[in-house]
Structures are given as structure tokens and as C-alpha cells.
Amino acid sequence: MNRSILIISYYFPPLGMAGVQRPLGLAKYLHRQGWRVYVLTVKPVTYWETDPSLLDDFPKEISIFRAGSLDPARLAYLMARKNRTERSLRAPAGKLVWDTKLGAVPFLWAKGCRLIEKFCISAVWTTSPPPSIHLAGCWLKRTNDVRWFADFRDPWEVEAPDKNSNRWPRRKKKLQRLLAAADGVTAVNEGLKDFLVSFTGADKVTTVYNGFDPEIVHLNTSPPAKVFTLAYGGTLSPATDPHAFPAALAHWKKEKKRNFRLILTGRILGLPIEKRLAELGLIENVEIAGYLPHGAALEKLAGANLLLLLLSEEEKYRLTVPAKLFEYIGLGKPVLAIASEKGAVAEFFSQHPVGELCSREEEIIEKLEFYYQQWEKSSLPELPEAQRAPFGWDKQAEQLSAFIESRLK
Incomplete structure (x- = not known):
């Protein structure tokens, strides 16, 4: 079996804070379990905090690739608008069907296509937020011979509170299409798993908790x-x-x-x-x-x-x-x-x-x-x-590995 995986995450070190820990930890321990792991993220963006030390003990054998983007955080970085905060950049997101990071998707897809061909990658795992990251995985599946797995760290604001908003019907349809296209879906807890199962088959979704090193x-x-x-x-x-x-x-x-x-x-x-x-x-x-x-x-x-x-x-x-x-x-x-x-x-x-x-x-x-x-x-x-x-990243990586392997057969 070709055990090679491309992990696509908008948030990855040297960015700091909680969102980077999941792709970082799972990449590290999938590598230790024999997977050939490649990471694809975006080039530097304006963000709340950075923590380069997170990469100090990251396996040198894992290549990290960075794609361009036209999202506001990337453009703010390029224009060196240091007085702009991530909060101000994110403010319009609540009015969008997708999110403000949509401008990264074409670049991630194009870079991903080249990496899949060059390294003979068999699986792609996209982790959200932002939800639009899954579009990159969906496009890669359509244009390459790979299996695509969508990971949800958050529920994309499509659960009960938004059901009365005019965005809910459109987001619901997009979520259903994404889940239908994915070869497998992972969620960070049982409640989120049950929510996602309500839109797709139970055999398609599994829980991979967050963890600790x-x-x-x-x-x-x-x-x-x-x-x-x-x-x-x-x-x-x-x-x-x-x-x-x-x-x-x-x-x-x-x-x-x-x-x-x-x-x-x-x-x-x-x-x-x-x-x-x-x-x-x-x-x-x-x-x-x-x-x-x-x-x-x-x-x-x-x-x-x-x-x-x-x-x-x-x-x-x-x-x-x-x-x-x-x-x-x-x-x-x-x-x-x-x-x-x-x-x-x-x-x-x-x-x-x-x-x-x-x-x-x-x-x-x-x-x-x-x-x-x-x-x-x-x-x-x-x-x-x-x-x-059971909650170490090593055990969670085992869970993810077994789930992906079952879908690669």
C-alpha cells in the first residue's frame, strides 16, 4: 500500500495558538508510524501570534510547502499593514457563505497537484477551519488519482444557531456536497461526529480527538x-x-x-x-x-x-x-x-x-x-x-492511519 499523505492546513507554524496543534501533532506521529508525510500550507500571513519554536522538534524528513494566497490576511502581510488585526480581517466572514480564506484555495490546489504528481501521493487530508480549505481537497480529488479526507475541528457555524439565518440553506447544501465528495470524514469529538453523520453515512465519519505530545x-x-x-x-x-x-x-x-x-x-x-x-x-x-x-x-x-x-x-x-x-x-x-x-x-x-x-x-x-x-x-x-x-497524538495518529488505510484498500 502507498502510505503517502498530503496534509493541507491554512494554520501551521510558525503561526501560533491552538489551531496549529492538530495538523502539527498528527503529521509528526503519522511520520513515526511509517507514513510519508507532506504538509501544504500558505505563505506568511498577518496573524495574532507566531511561535517558530513549534517546529524545533518537528521531523526534518517532513517537507513543508507553502502556497500563495489572495486572502485578506496574506494581502495585509504583503502590504505590511501591521496595524490591521486578524479580527478586523475576519469581520466580513459572517456574511459569506464560505469564509475570508477562499482566496487561498486556487493556490493550494495548484501546488497540491504538483506535489501529488511529484511524490506519488495517495491521500489528501484537509483540516478546517477555515471551511474553504476543503474545496482544495475536493478539487484535488477531482483532478488527481487520490483519496480525500475532510477533517472538522469546528462545526463551521452551520449547527442550530444559524438555522434561522439566510446563510443556513446555502451552507447546508455546500456541506452536504463536500461530505458526499469526501472519501472519509474526521471530527474532533463525538458530538461533532454525530452532527456530521446526520448529513452522510455513519460509516463515513470517525472521531479523531485532539491530543497531546x-x-x-x-x-x-x-x-x-x-x-x-x-x-x-x-x-x-x-x-x-x-x-x-x-x-x-x-x-x-x-x-x-x-x-x-x-x-x-x-x-x-x-x-x-x-x-x-x-x-x-x-x-x-x-x-x-x-x-x-x-x-x-x-x-x-x-x-x-x-x-x-x-x-x-x-x-x-x-x-x-x-x-x-x-x-x-x-x-x-x-x-x-x-x-x-x-x-x-x-x-x-x-x-x-x-x-x-x-x-x-x-x-x-x-x-x-x-x-x-x-x-x-x-x-x-x-x-x-x-x-x-489514549489521548496522545501517537494514539490519535494510529486512529487516523487506520481509518485512511481502510479507505485506500
């Missing part, structure tokens, strides 16, 4: 000796609005007279976090570390006693499971999720006992006190290796 368990995980430390990793935005958590934290501090440290790593977008913390009298307990290189961020998280997962309770996030959860799992620390009791996160926690989930203020206070008392007794639970291992 097994090498991160070798980080120094010794927690601070004198202060109970909580940590959050990832972007803080309306999607990860901490809801009742700041107020609960303030009440817990006041009522129980607890001393603690809260570390926030990651970019803050569109939320007045510092103002809210100051109003609640928490600012002296908080370290706002900002966006850090991936390794440095993991070291911050590894030194904490309790890791926080935050997700908005808005309906449009019901199919989302933040990718950072899986790095938390890899670190083996207790996880406290502040999220809706309905949706993909709640479903995941019910199936995999990796931590506690709550949403109401009184529940949050109760859980904080529980973990604090466990810390005082030096008896904080640690996730057993047997529960961590």
Missing part, C-alpha cells in the same frame, strides 16, 4: 510548595468567557480566607479580564502571563495544582471541546471545567473521568474548596497513565 509528560511537574496554584492555558475570548468563575473565586477567597495564585497564559481577545479581576479584588492573586511559546506555556501549566477549562455556555459552542483540554490530560493534573452541563464538553467528561465540570457559582466554590483541601493534605489526585495514554 507524549513528550510533555517529561516536563518538571513539581508544584509550588507554599501557594495553591490554578492555571488556565489558551485564548481568553467571548468563546471562553469565564462566566461565574471570577465572582466565585472572589467569594471563595473572602469566605474561606484562602491564599492562591491564578496564572493566565494565552492571548486575551475582546474581554475586560483585568478590569473584572481588579473590581473583584483578585488582581493581586493573578499573574497574566500573556501569550508564551508553547514549551514555556506548558511549563507554567505543569507547575500548577489545578488546571482550568473555560467555555462559553452559548448554544453555538455546544459542539466545541477546547483543544487545551488534551494537553491538560497529558500533564495529568486535576481539571476543573467551567462550562455548560449540556454539550460536547459535558459529554466528554461523562465518558472520560478526567476532572470535574460545573457551571453555577456555588458549585465552583465547592469544587475550589475541595481541591484546596486536597492540596493541603498533599493528596491531589493525578490522572493515571492508562487514562492519559
Whole structure:
């Protein structure tokens, strides 16, 4: 069997933040499992953050190719308009049937055709967002002798909240056509898988979770000796609005007279976090570390006693499971999720006992006190290796490999 694969992802290092971790991790471990892996992405674009260190331990045998693009982020980079933010570039996307990255598709297709011919590639795997990336895979399948697999990290805003919009019928048709054309479909969680299955056959869709690099368990995980430390990793935005958590934290501090440290790593977008913390009298307990290189961020998280997962309770996030959860799992620390009791996160926690989930203020206070008392007794639970291992990128790459191979036969 020709085990060669072209991974196409708009987001890839040196771009940083969460979206790059999935193609990066799966490419690395597919290579270790004997696949000839090639990566196709875009040339430099204007983006929130970059992290070149992500490529430090990426296999040198994997070639990374970069195509041009006429999307706004690429054009802004070329024009050196450094004052333009990714948010302003993305603003019109909600009015489009596709997205603002559509201008990359012809370039990715043309480059992909040349790579398929040159390296005798048998499989193409496109990962979204942006949704338009799947057009490149669809076109490559039509014009080359390859199998195409579409990966969904997010639900493309086509689930329930948009059903009443005039974009829903058009997006629904395009989604159905894409799923019909694909040889296989992968989703990041069971809820998203079930949603996609409703548009195509169940045998065509499988779950490949996000994951963690097994090498991160070798980080120094010794927690601070004198202060109970909580940590959050990832972007803080309306999607990860901490809801009742700041107020609960303030009440817990006041009522129980607890001393603690809260570390926030990651970019803050569109939320007045510092103002809210100051109003609640928490600012002296908080370290706002900002966006850090991936390794440095993991070291911050590894030194904490309790890791926080935050997700908005808005309906449009019901199919989302933040990718950072899986790095938390890899670190083996207790996880406290502040999220809706309905949706993909709640479903995941019910199936995999990796931590506690709550949403109401009184529940949050109760859980904080529980973990604090466990810390005082030096008896904080640690996730057993047997529960961590299935979510390593190596295991997820095995799942993806088996699924693709079954479709190549």
C-alpha cells in the first residue's frame, strides 16, 4: 500500500495558538508510524501570534510547502499593514457563505497537484477551519488519482444557531456536497461526529480527538510548595468567557480566607479580564502571563495544582471541546471545567473521568474548596497513565492511519 499523505492546513507554524496543534501533532506521529508525510500550507500571513519554536522538534524528513494566497490576511502581510488585526480581517466572514480564506484555495490546489504528481501521493487530508480549505481537497480529488479526507475541528457555524439565518440553506447544501465528495470524514469529538453523520453515512465519519505530545509528560511537574496554584492555558475570548468563575473565586477567597495564585497564559481577545479581576479584588492573586511559546506555556501549566477549562455556555459552542483540554490530560493534573452541563464538553467528561465540570457559582466554590483541601493534605489526585495514554497524538495518529488505510484498500 502507498502510505503517502498530503496534509493541507491554512494554520501551521510558525503561526501560533491552538489551531496549529492538530495538523502539527498528527503529521509528526503519522511520520513515526511509517507514513510519508507532506504538509501544504500558505505563505506568511498577518496573524495574532507566531511561535517558530513549534517546529524545533518537528521531523526534518517532513517537507513543508507553502502556497500563495489572495486572502485578506496574506494581502495585509504583503502590504505590511501591521496595524490591521486578524479580527478586523475576519469581520466580513459572517456574511459569506464560505469564509475570508477562499482566496487561498486556487493556490493550494495548484501546488497540491504538483506535489501529488511529484511524490506519488495517495491521500489528501484537509483540516478546517477555515471551511474553504476543503474545496482544495475536493478539487484535488477531482483532478488527481487520490483519496480525500475532510477533517472538522469546528462545526463551521452551520449547527442550530444559524438555522434561522439566510446563510443556513446555502451552507447546508455546500456541506452536504463536500461530505458526499469526501472519501472519509474526521471530527474532533463525538458530538461533532454525530452532527456530521446526520448529513452522510455513519460509516463515513470517525472521531479523531485532539491530543497531546507524549513528550510533555517529561516536563518538571513539581508544584509550588507554599501557594495553591490554578492555571488556565489558551485564548481568553467571548468563546471562553469565564462566566461565574471570577465572582466565585472572589467569594471563595473572602469566605474561606484562602491564599492562591491564578496564572493566565494565552492571548486575551475582546474581554475586560483585568478590569473584572481588579473590581473583584483578585488582581493581586493573578499573574497574566500573556501569550508564551508553547514549551514555556506548558511549563507554567505543569507547575500548577489545578488546571482550568473555560467555555462559553452559548448554544453555538455546544459542539466545541477546547483543544487545551488534551494537553491538560497529558500533564495529568486535576481539571476543573467551567462550562455548560449540556454539550460536547459535558459529554466528554461523562465518558472520560478526567476532572470535574460545573457551571453555577456555588458549585465552583465547592469544587475550589475541595481541591484546596486536597492540596493541603498533599493528596491531589493525578490522572493515571492508562487514562492519559489514549489521548496522545501517537494514539490519535494510529486512529487516523487506520481509518485512511481502510479507505485506500
